[in-house]
Amino acid sequence: MKILVAVKQVAALDEDFEIRADEKDVDEDFLLYDLNEWDDFSLEEAMKIKEASASEVEVVVVSVGPDRVDESLRKCLAKGADRAIRIWDDSIEGSDAIAIGRILAAVAQKEAPDMLFAGVQSSDQAYAATGISTAAYLNWPHAAVVANLQYQPGNQSALIRRELEGGLLQEVEINCPAVLTIQLGINKPRYASLRGIKQAAAKAIEQMSLSEIGLSAADVGATHSMSRVRRMYIPSKGRAQMIEGTIAEQAAKLIQIMNEFKGV
Amino acid sequence: MDNAKQITRVLFESFEPQAIHLFYAIGYLAIAIFIYGVFVQIRKYRRGKADGSWNELFGRFVDMLKTMATHRTLVRRDKSAGRAHGLIFLGFVLLFIGTSTITLEYDILEPLFGIKFWYGNFYLIFSLVLDVAGLSLIVGLLYMMYRRQWLNLPKLDYKRVDRQPGDPDFDRSQYRREDWAFLWSFILIGITGFILEASRLVWLSEQATVWDYRFWSPVGALLAEIMHGLGLTDQSAGVLRPYLWWFHGLLSLTFIACIPYSKIKHIFTAASSLMFKDPLAGRRLPMVPDEQKTAGYKTITDLTWKNLLHLDACTKCGRCQEACPANAVGAPLSPRDVILSLREFANHALSSKELPKEAELDIHGKGIGQVFMETLWSCRTCLACVEICPVAVEHVPIIVQMRRNLVEAGEMEPLLEKTLQTIHKTGNSFGESKRKRAAWTKELPFEVKDARTEPVDILWFVGDYASFDPRNQKVTKSFARLMQHAGVDFGLLFEAELNAGNDVRRVGEEGLYELLASSNIGTLQACDFASIVTTDPHSFNTIRNEYPDFGGQFEIEHYTTLVKRLIETGQIKLKKKLDCRVTFHDPCHLGRYNKGFDAPREVLKLLGCELVEMGRNRDNSFCCGAGGGRIWIPDPVGLEKPSANRMKEAGQIEGLQVFVVSCPKDLTMFEDALKTSGYEGRFVVRELIELIDECVEYEVWEDSAVTA
Numbered sequence: 016m017k018i019l020v021a022v023k024q025v026a027a028l029d030e031d032f033e034i035r036a037d038e039k040d041v042d043e044d045f046l047l048y049d050l051n052e053w054d055d056f057s058l059e060e061a062m063k064i065k066e067a068s069a070s071e072v073e074v075v076v077v078s079v080g081p082d083r084v085d086e087s088l089r090k091c092l093a094k095g096a097d098r099a100i101r102i103w104d105d106s107i108e109g110s111d112a113i114a115i116g117r118i119l120a121a122v123a124q125k126e127a128p129d130m131l132f133a134g135v136q137s138s139d140q141a142y143a144a145t146g147i148s149t150a151a152y153l154n155w156p157h158a159a160v161v162a163n164l165q166y167q168p169g170n171q172s173a174l175i176r177r178e179l180e181g182g183l184l185q186e187v188e189i190n191c192p193a194v195l196t197i198q199l200g201i202n203k204p205r206y207a208s209l210r211g212i213k214q215a216a217a218k219a220i221e222q223m224s225l226s227e228i229g230l231s232a233a234d235v236g237a238t239h240s241m242s243r244v245r246r247m248y249i250p251s252k253g254r255a256q257m258i259e260g261t262i263a264e265q266a267a268k269l270i271q272i273m274n275e276f277k278g279v
Numbered sequence: 280m281d282n283a284k285q286i287t288r289v290l291f292e293s294f295e296p297q298a299i300h301l302f303y304a305i306g307y308l309a310i311a312i313f314i315y316g317v318f319v320q321i322r323k324y325r326r327g328k329a330d331g332s333w334n335e336l337f338g339r340f341v342d343m344l345k346t347m348a349t350h351r352t353l354v355r356r357d358k359s360a361g362r363a364h365g366l367i368f369l370g371f372v373l374l375f376i377g378t379s380t381i382t383l384e385y386d387i388l389e390p391l392f393g394i395k396f397w398y399g400n401f402y403l404i405f406s407l408v409l410d411v412a413g414l415s416l417i418v419g420l421l422y423m424m425y426r427r428q429w430l431n432l433p434k435l436d437y438k439r440v441d442r443q444p445g446d447p448d449f450d451r452s453q454y455r456r457e458d459w460a461f462l463w464s465f466i467l468i469g470i471t472g473f474i475l476e477a478s479r480l481v482w483l484s485e486q487a488t489v490w491d492y493r494f495w496s497p498v499g500a501l502l503a504e505i506m507h508g509l510g511l512t513d514q515s516a517g518v519l520r521p522y523l524w525w526f527h528g529l530l531s532l533t534f535i536a537c538i539p540y541s542k543i544k545h546i547f548t549a550a551s552s553l554m555f556k557d558p559l560a561g562r563r564l565p566m567v568p569d570e571q572k573t574a575g576y577k578t579i580t581d582l583t584w585k586n587l588l589h590l591d592a593c594t595k596c597g598r599c600q601e602a603c604p605a606n607a608v609g610a611p612l613s614p615r616d617v618i619l620s621l622r623e624f625a626n627h628a629l630s631s632k633e634l635p636k637e638a639e640l641d642i643h644g645k646g647i648g649q650v651f652m653e654t655l656w657s658c659r660t661c662l663a664c665v666e667i668c669p670v671a672v673e674h675v676p677i678i679v680q681m682r683r684n685l686v687e688a689g690e691m692e693p694l695l696e697k698t699l700q701t702i703h704k705t706g707n708s709f710g711e712s713k714r715k716r717a718a719w720t721k722e723l724p725f726e727v728k729d730a731r732t733e734p735v736d737i738l739w740f741v742g743d744y745a746s747f748d749p750r751n752q753k754v755t756k757s758f759a760r761l762m763q764h765a766g767v768d769f770g771l772l773f774e775a776e777l778n779a780g781n782d783v784r785r786v787g788e789e790g791l792y793e794l795l796a797s798s799n800i801g802t803l804q805a806c807d808f809a810s811i812v813t814t815d816p817h818s819f820n821t822i823r824n825e826y827p828d829f830g831g832q833f834e835i836e837h838y839t840t841l842v843k844r845l846i847e848t849g850q851i852k853l854k855k856k857l858d859c860r861v862t863f864h865d866p867c868h869l870g871r872y873n874k875g876f877d878a879p880r881e882v883l884k885l886l887g888c889e890l891v892e893m894g895r896n897r898d899n900s901f902c903c904g905a906g907g908g909r910i911w912i913p914d915p916v917g918l919e920k921p922s923a924n925r926m927k928e929a930g931q932i933e934g935l936q937v938f939v940v941s942c943p944k945d946l947t948m949f950e951d952a953l954k955t956s957g958y959e960g961r962f963v964v965r966e967l968i969e970l971i972d973e974c975v976e977y978e979v980w981e982d983s984a985v986t987a
């Protein structure tokens with residue numbers, strides 16, 4: 016029994032960031048990297064199944080990204096994942112979520128897991144498409160925004176509850192293997208202690224090239240993606256201003272602004 | 280004088296040989312039971328992990344003797360109990376030496392070499408000394424009985440704060456029974472000894488060599504006179520004596536046999552505990568060897584032999600519990616109970632021939648002898664317990680080691696977990712960008728040097744609270760101005776400075792601590808400076824006491840000593856005296872941790888303040904509640920906060936104007952507490968730097984004074 020967990024190292028903006036010269040992304044100097052928040056939950060869900068199971072369950076994490084991603088994979092290993100795989104090739108740069116799905120599907124074909132978990136979305140790009148496109152390439156059933164999962168290793172299907180708008184829940188029975196995108200709050204992710212992360216450094220992270228998973232540069236990258244980033248920018252500021260003074264002064268000022276706005 | 284050789288006491292006088300043999304047989308049995316007990320104890324300690332405290336054994340031994348002889352640690356904060364213990368101790372030691380002297384002559388020197396010395400003048404002085412010893416023992420014990428029965432001291436109440444009534448280990452009445460059994464058997468040994476002595480005097484009142492010298496044993500003589508007065512004849516005394524003799528003898532032998540099995544063993548365990556005392560306990564926490572698989576203590580066998588020895592040294596005196604701020608506000612923590620729980624656990628699990636299975640050695644949980652996670656997280660690592668313990672029990676290292684295990688298992692408050700992750704990610708507990716660490720310098724009218732790029736005399740390690748907390752930034756700026764004014768050549772690490780790690784380590788996140796410490800040490804080593812100064816006692820402690828373990832040897836001082844020097848040398852010129860009534864709160868990490876009690880007080884004096892101490896001051900200062908990572912854990916609703924408790928104490932000072940602190944976390948904690956505890960408007964909370972600042976601010980005044 017094997018569960019594949021697709022994870023991503025996401026970027027967060029530091030204070031006072033700058034946009035890259037080509038205007039397509041933020042300058043890397045101003046980014047702080049960490050494991051995507053959703054992935055903490057999907058890994059935890061896999062770990063829970065592993066720990067509750069009487070039979071052997073292997074949890075394998077996989078990520079697409081450059082060297083720096085090893086740090087996040089190590090965190091997953093510290094939390095108890097059995098193996099970690101990282102796919103990278105410079106030609107992958109610029110791939111959209113669908114192209115990443117293609118890569119992950121290729122890994123899944125090679126690894127042949129019984130389940131594939133991914134986060135609902137990534138906190139930096141927020142396409143919420145990678146998991147689903149992986150399912151499409153694999154031609155597996157999928158369920159998005161999973162808030163509850165009942166699954167016994169070896170079963171032909173799993174019972175899930177999906178979160179819908181307006182507080183609705185949908186109970187779904189899904190055939191396995193399946194791709195599930197896991198929602199925040201489904202469990203309480205464990206803490207990876209720094210000693211644990213340090214000790215995980217001893218575990219190898221398997222690096223795979225595109226050819227090892229049966230793909231080539233012609234399948235990935237910006238040019239072979241169906242969407243491309245044209246520009247990233249900070250919109251010019253709205254006209255917010257603080258109104259100061261006594262209550263009466265503030266009211267007078269407010270009326271004045273409203274009148275200006277209406278063109279009176 | 281009669282023939283000196285006849286002035287002595289004939290041992291076993293008029294005993295049948297069989298009786299003497301029987302007594303020896305029982306004596307050997309008692310010693311065998313004693314030795315077996317000692318063996319079991321030592322086997323227990325040997326089941327603990329290794330500890331490197333064997334260095335400087337002779338010095339430690341001398342220190343222990345000094346501590347024991349002066350009863351220095353016992354009279355602190357409880358003079359009468361300490362003195363009463365001193366009487367018992369004196370009595371016991373003298374009686375022990377006396378008995379050994381008799382054995383030396385009777386069983387060794389006389390049979391082997393025919394040497395006798397226990398007669399004549401020596402015998403008489405010996406009798407006098409031992410009578411005084413017996414009296415001292417009984418008086419001491421009587422006071423202890425009175426204390427237990429009538430003083431109703433909360434610290435002698437063994438009811439537990441972390442258990443509910445009805446739980447099997449809630450009130451621990453067996454401890455009370457043991458205490459009383461100990462007191463009674465001990466005092467009975469003393470009393471029967473005297474009656475025995477008196478009955479011998481009556482019995483032998485016809486012999487001049489006995490009766491004429493009776494006042495060399497004054498207590499016995501007095502009792503003998505009373506017996507005479509009551510009409511006891513020498514014959515009936517002769518009949519009574521063997522009964523008394525056997526009762527006294529058997530009780531004493533039983534007492535000896537019981538030593539390793541009961542609280543009496545503290546005679547040995549407390550002494551050894553004092554001998555293996557670590558002067559840096561809690562100030563410098565133990566490192567975790569890289570190759571060790573899990574951090575911290577999970578099972579009882581993870582404790583070192585020294586820890587196990589400390590557990591056995593505890594005499595349940597309750598001083599640690601009385602000093603504990605967590606306990607004072609009703610948190611489910613008593614340092615004594617942590618020690619006693621683990622001790623019961625160790626005695627249960629490690630005393631039999633075979634070690635139980637691994638699973639039965641787990642010290643975390645809700646069972647008997649296990650320690651609750653809530654208990655461990657209630658500790659503020661303020662060190663009040665370690666500092667006051669008369670027998671050198673070191674609670675804090677054990678508590679932190681247990682927390683390390685909780686951290687590894689992720690068993691902690693979600694907020695704390697978040698903070699640790701934040702510190703890992705950003706290097707500070709505020710989750711601010713590294714680049715903003717020195718943002719406060721931008722508002723200064725002068726440039727602050729970057730110690731990474733140019734040599735400085737003094738490197739200022741600022742710390743998280745002083746760097747990021749808006750209220751503390753004001754103080755930080757004042758201090759920068761003060762240093763500039765004094766002409767100090769100083770610089771900062773700017774964004775290269777990380778959280779010093781003191782509290783991260785005390786939380787128990789050792790891996791993160793290692794990361795922070797080694798990064799800071801690397802940064803510091805790459806700079807050129809003479810010494811470090813900090814306004815943060817927490818950073819001060821870890822850099823001073825713990826960085827050396829990681830290869831970082833730095834000269835560091837807290838700002839209070841630096842400022843005091845600068846004022847005394849005239850580099851800081853005070854233009855104005857503050858005429859106000861203040862009190863000073865000793866921060867744990869400056870005071871108890873590093874003995875920095877005097878400098879802040881002297882600075883206050885130099886400023887002209889009238890210092891009125893709170894009841895709990897200096898080594899007995901009361902923690903603000905922020906230590907040990909508790910600043911990142913919300914306090915439970917409904918419980919009083921330690922800081923509020925402290926405000927109440929300060930509020931009792933008539934006419935108090937300023938509550939002075941010298942720690943950024945204190946400023947935050949107490950300004951909050953001032954608002955919530957209803958003293959706002961009565962007095963204010965100020966950092967000492969702010970008071971100094973008020974006295975030096977008049978640069979212009981100097982000019983005008985010159986022209987005037």
Ligand code: SF4
Pocket residue numbers: 599602603604605606612613614657658659660661662663664665674675
């Ligand atoms: S360190 Fe302070 S809070 Fe912790 S147990 Fe000791 S006295 Fe209590």
Ligand code: SF4
Pocket residue numbers: 592593594595596597598599600614615618667668669670671672
């Ligand atoms: S640990 Fe020390 S202070 Fe606390 S009760 Fe035991 S002997 Fe007393």
